[in-house]
Amino acid sequence: MNNTLAKQDKWLLLGFALAVLAGPLLLKPFGAGYPDLLQKFCIFGIFAIGYNILFGLTGYLSFGHAAFLGIGSYTAVWSFKLLTMNVVPAIILSIALTALFALVIGYLCLRRSGIYFSILTLAFAQMAYNLAYSVLTPITNGETGLQLIKEDPRSVDKWFGVAVADGIPSTNFFGISMVGYSGFYFCAVLLILSFYISIRITRSPFGLMLKAVKSNQNRLKYTGINTRSYALTAFVISGCYAGLAGAMLAVTDPLAGADRMHWSASGEVVLMTILGGVGTLLGPVIGAGVIKYLENIFSSFNEQILNSVFSFLPDAIQHPVVKLLGLFVGEGWELTLGVLFLILIVFVPGGLMQGVQSLQRRVLKGPSKPASSTTQGAH
Amino acid sequence: MDAIFLQLLNGLDKGSAYALIALGLTLIFGTLGVVNFAHGALFMIGGFCAVTVQMLLKLSTQVKDDSLPGLEMMVDMPYLQLWWGDLGLQIISFAVPLSVLLAIPLMLGLGILMERGLIRRFYHRTHADQILVTFGLAIVLQELIKSFFGATPIPTPAPQMFAGSANIGEWLGLGSNVSYPWWRLVYFCFSMAVIAIVFAFLQFTTFGMVVRAGMRDRETVGLLGIHIERRFTIVFGIAVVVAGIAGAMYTPIVSPNYRIGMDFLVLSFVVVVVGGMGSLPGAVASGFLLGILQSFASMNEVKQLIPGIDQVIVYLVAVLILLTRPRGLMGRKGVMED
Numbered sequence: 001m002n003n004t005l006a007k008q009d010k011w012l013l014l015g016f017a018l019a020v021l022a023g024p025l026l027l028k029p030f031g032a033g034y035p036d037l038l039q040k041f042c043i044f045g046i047f048a049i050g051y052n053i054l055f056g057l058t059g060y061l062s063f064g065h066a067a068f069l070g071i072g073s074y075t076a077v078w079s080f081k082l083l084t085m086n087v088v089p090a091i092i093l094s095i096a097l098t099a100l101f102a103l104v105i106g107y108l109c110l111r112r113s114g115i116y117f118s119i120l121t122l123a124f125a126q127m128a129y130n131l132a133y134s135v136l137t138p139i140t141n142g143e144t145g146l147q148l149i150k151e152d153p154r155s156v157d158k159w160f161g162v163a164v165a166d167g168i169p170s171t172n173f174f175g176i177s178m179v180g181y182s183g184f185y186f187c188a189v190l191l192i193l194s195f196y197i198s199i200r201i202t203r204s205p206f207g208l209m210l211k212a213v214k215s216n217q218n219r220l221k222y223t224g225i226n227t228r229s230y231a232l233t234a235f236v237i238s239g240c241y242a243g244l245a246g247a248m249l250a251v252t253d254p255l256a257g258a259d260r261m262h263w264s265a266s267g268e269v270v271l272m273t274i275l276g277g278v279g280t281l282l283g284p285v286i287g288a289g290v291i292k293y294l295e296n297i298f299s300s301f302n303e304q305i306l307n308s309v310f311s312f313l314p315d316a317i318q319h320p321v322v323k324l325l326g327l328f329v330g331e332g333w334e335l336t337l338g339v340l341f342l343i344l345i346v347f348v349p350g351g352l353m354q355g356v357q358s359l360q361r362r363v364l365k366g367p368s369k370p371a372s373s374t375t376q377g378a379h
Numbered sequence: 380m381d382a383i384f385l386q387l388l389n390g391l392d393k394g395s396a397y398a399l400i401a402l403g404l405t406l407i408f409g410t411l412g413v414v415n416f417a418h419g420a421l422f423m424i425g426g427f428c429a430v431t432v433q434m435l436l437k438l439s440t441q442v443k444d445d446s447l448p449g450l451e452m453m454v455d456m457p458y459l460q461l462w463w464g465d466l467g468l469q470i471i472s473f474a475v476p477l478s479v480l481l482a483i484p485l486m487l488g489l490g491i492l493m494e495r496g497l498i499r500r501f502y503h504r505t506h507a508d509q510i511l512v513t514f515g516l517a518i519v520l521q522e523l524i525k526s527f528f529g530a531t532p533i534p535t536p537a538p539q540m541f542a543g544s545a546n547i548g549e550w551l552g553l554g555s556n557v558s559y560p561w562w563r564l565v566y567f568c569f570s571m572a573v574i575a576i577v578f579a580f581l582q583f584t585t586f587g588m589v590v591r592a593g594m595r596d597r598e599t600v601g602l603l604g605i606h607i608e609r610r611f612t613i614v615f616g617i618a619v620v621v622a623g624i625a626g627a628m629y630t631p632i633v634s635p636n637y638r639i640g641m642d643f644l645v646l647s648f649v650v651v652v653v654g655g656m657g658s659l660p661g662a663v664a665s666g667f668l669l670g671i672l673q674s675f676a677s678m679n680e681v682k683q684l685i686p687g688i689d690q691v692i693v694y695l696v697a698v699l700i701l702l703t704r705p706r707g708l709m710g711r712k713g714v715m716e717d
Contacts, residue, residue: 061507116701119652123694135687263645274511327526338518345512
């Protein structure tokens, strides 16, 4: 096993890192150059990368990954409450605890495959969600969500004599406050790190085994290999990614609610991964970015903005056009998501990455070998 | 004893809804091999058929209020009441059962359109793609309904005839404290009738025989010169109708809003999988089983014994059954195991 990346992967990683770090500049013209949204891109990018390690490589369609996101968030907030406002212990604890949960849930769920696996994961996630709302209220604070308060013990902080300012202190990374752009760059570095790990996993012999699980599990079993342990490892790794993403959500906004574990949140990460391209390296990040961007842009539009945009049209046309488009923006942005989805699934089954590749091929009229390494998928 | 019997009854109406949705899901899965995530949305559209019919019947005009002489008051009066008096009012109160008449042709058309226009393209795609396209469709349907009818639940009462509670306890000699809302009883009977009709249709008609043969071995049926695809399209339509009328009749029990479909969908999938993918009797049986279990788990005595059990019972049972019986209660070998 060599310890270096192949040349094209180095370029891919370099390009990715530059693009992420230059995100505030690159996305400014699109109205997305502010830290809140950029953080979301990074966090859900991490979530989707992790999901892709399970779904993209092994083909196991989990419908309960949001549970790990939620567990990560709760753990991080508890770490802020009880130990310290430093994010490092919070992240480590979150990942450790989600790994534990993923190990148990994965061990049980991976006894089945296909839709049975999907339903089992869904069942566990729904149990977590329902319990968080009802019996576990002392831990999760029910519908209000878990919040920081001024009277929290924060024992480690006290021990080190960290000065307590008025009000609730903000999360920090050894003194650097995680608010605004420093928060974004923290997320960005973790995203790049996650991306690097995912490249390493995909390119490793272990990643190859996972792909073999996806393409023909039976054949793999006949060669005497225990496929379940490989799938379980992938499940735990992707659970850790989800835990990290959950912890990051709590880092950027120290609040955890059970709605993060709802099955629609699990559905969202499936959509992100598929939108971008299942099994590709870049796809999930792009899918996550596109969905979060659309959510943000479309839900902020309203009829006044539409009216001003279409004011050049004659009144008779302007009114119906605004009415029609009004269905798709503001509260109706999910309609846009649904329509976009239908179009994508019907016409570009492999997701955005495959769409780009086939477009590239058509433009270049060359053989099917992709030309540039920055837009290339994993296969 | 009374309490147990009462919980059994309470589980029946939810179980009926689960069973009807799961029946449709299984029909679609068994014939077309498609996992239909839009089925909950179709249930919801059925519910909004009832809302529409109620709105249509209540179309009103302004008339002068005669009850207060001397005052010029205008009140809304439905046309039906204006034309036919009390008979009109009766018809209005029967909006929900009448909506089934609208739901049947509408849902059949919608189902056939959906199958021909969209689902057909996905027969040979992966299950993940099928789940996604139907999920996307469900979002679209749901959001369209939201933009037309708003996000708040719309009350659709049962006909006045069935407004009260039936004193089931006295009929069965259990004492008078076991009573059960009439409409829930109606819903249970209705769902049993629908289930019986669907089974009879598949079991006793030539069409049903061909469909069953097609479910077992599609290729051979095709080789015999039977155009199985067209029949499967109709089966899809029937499954959609079942979901639609189940939704329409359910509206007096839970007022419909645009999210009701998704709430039912997740549970219905659990029901289908517990019953065993591709098994119609399994779907119906596990629908009632989970409905009744859910109702038992919400008893106070049980909740005190195991806190939180009412929230997780369905999923817990699903996990236990799937881990001990790999193919669900009545699943066939080789279905959905790739």
